[in-house]
Amino acid sequence: MNVALELRGLSKSFYKKQSSAGFFRSELVEHRAVDNVSICVPERKIVGLVGESGSGKSTVGLMAMRLLEPTSGDIVLNGTDISKLSPKELKPHRAQMQIIFQDSYSSLNPMMTLWEIVAEPFVIHKMHDANTRRNKAKELLDIVGLGAAFANRYPHELSGGQRQRVSIARALALKPKVLIADEPTSALDVSVKAQVINLLHDLQEEMGLSILFISHELSVVRSLVDEIVVMHRGRVVEQAQTEQIFQNAQHPYTKSLLDSIPVLNPHNRRRRTFVSANELTANKPRLPKAQFVLANNPNLAQVEDHHFVDASPLEGATS
Amino acid sequence: MADVAPVLTIEASHKSRGAAYYAWHRFLANKGAVFAGVLLLLILLVAVFAPFLTGVGPNEQKYLTSALAFPSAEHWFGIDDLGRDYFTRIIHGARVSISIGLAAASFSVLIGLPLGAIAGYFGGTIDWFIMRIIEIFSVVPPLLAALLLAALTKGGYFNIVLIAALFGWVQVCLMVRAQVMAFRNKEFIRAAQALGGSTWYIILRHIIPNSISPIIVGFVLAIPLAMMLEAGLSFLGVGIPPPTPSWGQMINLGINFMFFYWHLALFPTLALAITVLVVTMFGDGLRDALDPTLKGR
Numbered sequence: 001m002n003v004a005l006e007l008r009g010l011s012k013s014f015y016k017k018q019s020s021a022g023f024f025r026s027e028l029v030e031h032r033a034v035d036n037v038s039i040c041v042p043e044r045k046i047v048g049l050v051g052e053s054g055s056g057k058s059t060v061g062l063m064a065m066r067l068l069e070p071t072s073g074d075i076v077l078n079g080t081d082i083s084k085l086s087p088k089e090l091k092p093h094r095a096q097m098q099i100i101f102q103d104s105y106s107s108l109n110p111m112m113t114l115w116e117i118v119a120e121p122f123v124i125h126k127m128h129d130a131n132t133r134r135n136k137a138k139e140l141l142d143i144v145g146l147g148a149a150f151a152n153r154y155p156h157e158l159s160g161g162q163r164q165r166v167s168i169a170r171a172l173a174l175k176p177k178v179l180i181a182d183e184p185t186s187a188l189d190v191s192v193k194a195q196v197i198n199l200l201h202d203l204q205e206e207m208g209l210s211i212l213f214i215s216h217e218l219s220v221v222r223s224l225v226d227e228i229v230v231m232h233r234g235r236v237v238e239q240a241q242t243e244q245i246f247q248n249a250q251h252p253y254t255k256s257l258l259d260s261i262p263v264l265n266p267h268n269r270r271r272r273t274f275v276s277a278n279e280l281t282a283n284k285p286r287l288p289k290a291q292f293v294l295a296n297n298p299n300l301a302q303v304e305d306h307h308f309v310d311a312s313p314l315e316g317a318t319s
Numbered sequence: 320m321a322d323v324a325p326v327l328t329i330e331a332s333h334k335s336r337g338a339a340y341y342a343w344h345r346f347l348a349n350k351g352a353v354f355a356g357v358l359l360l361l362i363l364l365v366a367v368f369a370p371f372l373t374g375v376g377p378n379e380q381k382y383l384t385s386a387l388a389f390p391s392a393e394h395w396f397g398i399d400d401l402g403r404d405y406f407t408r409i410i411h412g413a414r415v416s417i418s419i420g421l422a423a424a425s426f427s428v429l430i431g432l433p434l435g436a437i438a439g440y441f442g443g444t445i446d447w448f449i450m451r452i453i454e455i456f457s458v459v460p461p462l463l464a465a466l467l468l469a470a471l472t473k474g475g476y477f478n479i480v481l482i483a484a485l486f487g488w489v490q491v492c493l494m495v496r497a498q499v500m501a502f503r504n505k506e507f508i509r510a511a512q513a514l515g516g517s518t519w520y521i522i523l524r525h526i527i528p529n530s531i532s533p534i535i536v537g538f539v540l541a542i543p544l545a546m547m548l549e550a551g552l553s554f555l556g557v558g559i560p561p562p563t564p565s566w567g568q569m570i571n572l573g574i575n576f577m578f579f580y581w582h583l584a585l586f587p588t589l590a591l592a593i594t595v596l597v598v599t600m601f602g603d604g605l606r607d608a609l610d611p612t613l614k615g616r
Contacts, residue, residue: 065513087517094515107506111528117507124516170510 003076004210005041005064005097005178009296010034010073012059012234033059035234036073038296039212041178046204046211048221048242050257051231057214060231061182064212065099066090078177095125098171102183104163108155114141114166115151121173140169144199161192165199172203179204180212185220197224219261222246227306230254232280236300240307250309252283287311342532345608352604355597362594366413375404377411378562387580397582399572405582408564409590415565416546416594419480423545424538426484431491432534436522438492439499446496453489461486462551469557479558483545490544491537498530532609539602543595550591566591 012034017026034056041047051057062068064075066082075083082093101107108117118137122128128136138148144165155163164184171179181200185193201224204211215221221228221242228245230238230253238251249255263269291301292311300308346352365372375381382394383402390397396405438449465482472478502508502525511521527534552558553567561568566587573584 062509067509067512087515091515094513099510099513101506101509103506107510109507109525109529111531120511120516121514124511124514124520167510170514174514 002043003040004043004045004078005039005212006074006076007037007039007060007064008074008076010037010039010060010063010075011071012056012063012068013071032234034063034070036297036299037231037234037236039229039236039239041210041212042226043177043210044204044208045227046213046225048225048228049212049214049231050216050218050221050228052216052257054233055231056234057216057231058182059234061099061180061212061214064180065097067099091125095121095174096176097178097180098174098176099180099182100164100167100171100184102187104160104167104187105155107167108163110155113152113154114146114158117155117166118169118173121170125174136173137169140173141166143172143203144169145195159192160188161196164188164196168196168199168203172207175207176209178210178212180214182214183216184213186216193220200224217261218245218257230257233277235310236297236308237310238308239300240304244304244307248304248307250285250303250307252280285309285311342608346604349604349607351600352607355600355604358593359597359601362413362597363417365410366417369407369410369414372410373404373407375407377403377408377564379403387576387583389580390582396586397580399569399583400576405586408569409566409586412564412566412569412587413590413594415476415559415563416549416591417542419476419483419549420542420546420598422480423483423487423548424541426480427487427491427541427545428534428538429488430484431488431537432495432527432530434488435492435495436499436526436530439496440503440518440522440526442500442503449492449496453492456486456489461548465548465552466555466557469552474552474557474560476559476563479549479552480545482552483548486548487541487544491534491541494533494537495530498533499526502526502529532606536602536606536609539598539605542602543598546591546595546598 011032014031014033015028016031018029037056037060039047039049039060049057049060059068063070063073066075066085070083073083074081077093077097080093082090085093108114112120115134115137118140119133122133122136127133134151138151141150142148146162146165146169150158150162155166158166167184179200184200185196188196197220200211200213203209211225213221213225218228225242228238228240228242229236230245230251232253238245238249238254240248245254246258249258285301285303287301287303287309291303292298293302294300294308299310301311303309346356370376380402382388382398382404385398386402387400388394388398390405394404394406396409399405399408434449438446465486468482468485469478472482508521508525511525516524549558549565550567550570553565554571555567556571558567559565569587570584570591573580573582573587577584
């Protein structure tokens, strides 16, 4: 099994000035947004990265794209470590990995027509002449389900789902191997959401994409992804094949995420349990030492094949 | 749920309309700004065609015998103390005033645009540094500093333009900076970065086109400031040297005769006031029309 994208021990710290030390002195307080996250996206697979707002999942996506510099850790794309490359050296690798964002409105330049937006990758990478660029852009718009008639429209004339299709067309223009989808559906209506998910699924099969799908909804992820990584407070708390997560979740946080999925049968409605950080610490699975097999993350214990769970005591869990 | 994404179509009758179309319609809805725009166009035309409108040159002392004459059908704004047709001088003064305004505003944009774009895009230390420079310029009273600079450089057309630009760029810079900061974290900038676009590519292709409205507004609003500054300096005698007609200079002259020959002070003052008012109103209207927060209203 070939690996398309591998994130090794990725961490990101943000520093905030706090003046509590005295009137003139201030000290930097470290906030670990992402703490030692390792994710492996195999070729032609879709990995879901799930967690609540502020869990650091988007930060992981941005770091994987080198849009945000990791504090530590490596990003390996198709066997090349891209985490230390200069912008110039990175540029050819950029074509291999692309990202789509949550907010479809702000991800399109309002001053540009759709074909200009979709042709932008060719401009940046100095590919083709002007005519070919326009034709290729129209083809791409066609592929994502927007007719060529849309080519001369502006982003504000489209609906959210249509705009998200344009984002996808732009991301796929350079035929990347890896796509990072940063909550591409969370701003969309349910029906449109399904369309975009299906489109991503079709494109993944056609183009042989490997996708890191970032989302906060487990229900959306279930039908699409092969493997799920659950993040909480910047750490990976559980990592397994999709059905293993749904059938045999071990970590209390994963369980509460599963619990938050709406149920169809009204008789099964129940009050959702909300797990506080302290409860998480208390209810964390305690597992024998022998199961902690990962060298790069000593907190994760293996409970079954491909199934890892965070089982060390949480540190500094207040609030 | 369809397996294949449906191909979405749109009716052929749908007309694609860019941001400019909506801006133009918002501008037309603003009656005051349209009126100001029409008046401004008239003033511009008069300034451009000034040499052909009256039969005499601005410096020809053709009517010395009837010096200081009051307005009449023949000499609409009267005749000044040196026997020159005052209307001719006023419309030639418009050329000086407006060309200085335009030139100074251009220089203001030339300085303010790159500094604002850099400050807004990079933030951090560069932003801090540029903001401190702006603060230095905002605490110094412009007229006083301009007076000193004009006295040192002995005034003159080009020096006045530079001095006006030196105090006009601050506003342009602040407007561009605010716009760039609002756009810097938009995801289309991130997407361009993710595609490997260089910083300069992003600034030129994405940041500046999206800052076009504050640039236009900053340019238009810098014009009256420069015109006022020129008039002020000329009034104080360090601006445009005579005999070139300048409204500030003419107001100064008019003050000497104010209680006996009112027209010498009134007409240049009116000309300056109306022009500045009209440009400002036009600029305000433009700003309201181009403000992206009103998009789609």
